Amino acid sequence: MDNMINLIKTFSGVFLVLALISWKADKSGPWVTTKGNRITLHTRPLNHSKTPSPDSLVIKQIISEQEEVIDYVNQKLKTNFNGPVEIFLYNYDEAKEKIGTNGGGFASMNGRQLFFTFYAQPVFNTLRNREEYVGVHEMVHIVTLNTLGNITTSFFGEGYANALDGNYGSRIENNRMFRQRNDSTVARMKLRGRLLTPSELLYNDSIPPRAFYPQIGCLVSWLFDTYGVEKINRLYPVKRKNIEAQFLEVTGESFVEMERKYMEYQIIRQ
Numbered sequence: 001m002d003n004m005i006n007l008i009k010t011f012s013g014v015f016l017v018l019a020l021i022s023w024k025a026d027k028s029g030p031w032v033t034t035k036g037n038r039i040t041l042h043t044r045p046l047n048h049s050k051t052p053s054p055d056s057l058v059i060k061q062i063i064s065e066q067e068e069v070i071d072y073v074n075q076k077l078k079t080n081f082n083g084p085v086e087i088f089l090y091n092y093d094e095a096k097e098k099i100g101t102n103g104g105g106f107a108s109m110n111g112r113q114l115f116f117t118f119y120a121q122p123v124f125n126t127l128r129n130r131e132e133y134v135g136v137h138e139m140v141h142i143v144t145l146n147t148l149g150n151i152t153t154s155f156f157g158e159g160y161a162n163a164l165d166g167n168y169g170s171r172i173e174n175n176r177m178f179r180q181r182n183d184s185t186v187a188r189m190k191l192r193g194r195l196l197t198p199s200e201l202l203y204n205d206s207i208p209p210r211a212f213y214p215q216i217g218c219l220v221s222w223l224f225d226t227y228g229v230e231k232i233n234r235l236y237p238v239k240r241k242n243i244e245a246q247f248l249e250v251t252g253e254s255f256v257e258m259e260r261k262y263m264e265y266q267i268i269r270q
């Protein structure tokens with residue numbers, strides 16, 4: 001029950017931190033290592049710390065969840081990433097010290113390792129209609145690092161992760177945790193006059209993550225639907241200063257025209 005209270009505090013008070021940062025994780029053991037097809041999962045032994053470690057059943061669920069997530073990301077991005085990926089799952093009470101956060105995790109810059117916090121209670125993702133322990137966001141970073149190139153802008157780097165995840169943060173309803181959908185968050189921001197333009201999302205580096213992540217997720221998802229993922233994939237590794245020119249080159253439409261269409265689409269949706 002104590003764990004549950006901690007969990008509720010974490011999810012209700014703070015947005016999930018889902019940053020891709022070059023934090024040096026402390027990978028020292030002991031670990032229980034379980035292999036899937038493309039995934040190797042490292043978890044803590046039972047009773048390792050005061051908050052729970054996953055048992056063998058949950059370990060199987062997490063591996064199968066993440067194997068499915070790889071397929072989902074490949075299907076959405078038309079990529080064919082086949083691993084391997086190592087996932088290190090830290091118990092909640094040690095995660096902050098070992099990986100710098102207990103509100104999610106991060107992917108390594110080499111695209112081979114993913115570090116994440118273990119929550120005893122999975123969170124329901126209404127878009128994918130299933131419970132998730134690790135979810136989609138960090139695996140998108142892994143797949144794109146391996147197939148599309150390094151992250152050169154947060155516009156596409158975080159844009160892809162948030163578009164495919166479709167959620168940012170979580171909320172509690174009737175004692176159950178749900179991921180917070182980007183489209184509902186952006187709808188609320190629109191009502192408060194806080195819809196950001198594609199230019200702002202590309203050039204303004206001081207937008208807080210709680211506004212940037214849902215908005216860039218909605219924009220990139222719309223870019224996929226409007227121009228096709230293959231074309232947007234070609235823009236993924238482009239440097240920020242070249243994106244507007246390359247956008248025209250790849251899609252045949254100017255960035256300004258795209259911006260006008262996107263804002264119109266958002267206004268009509270309201």
Ligand SMILES: [Zn+2]
Pocket residue numbers: 018019020137141157158161
């Ligand atoms: Zn990220």
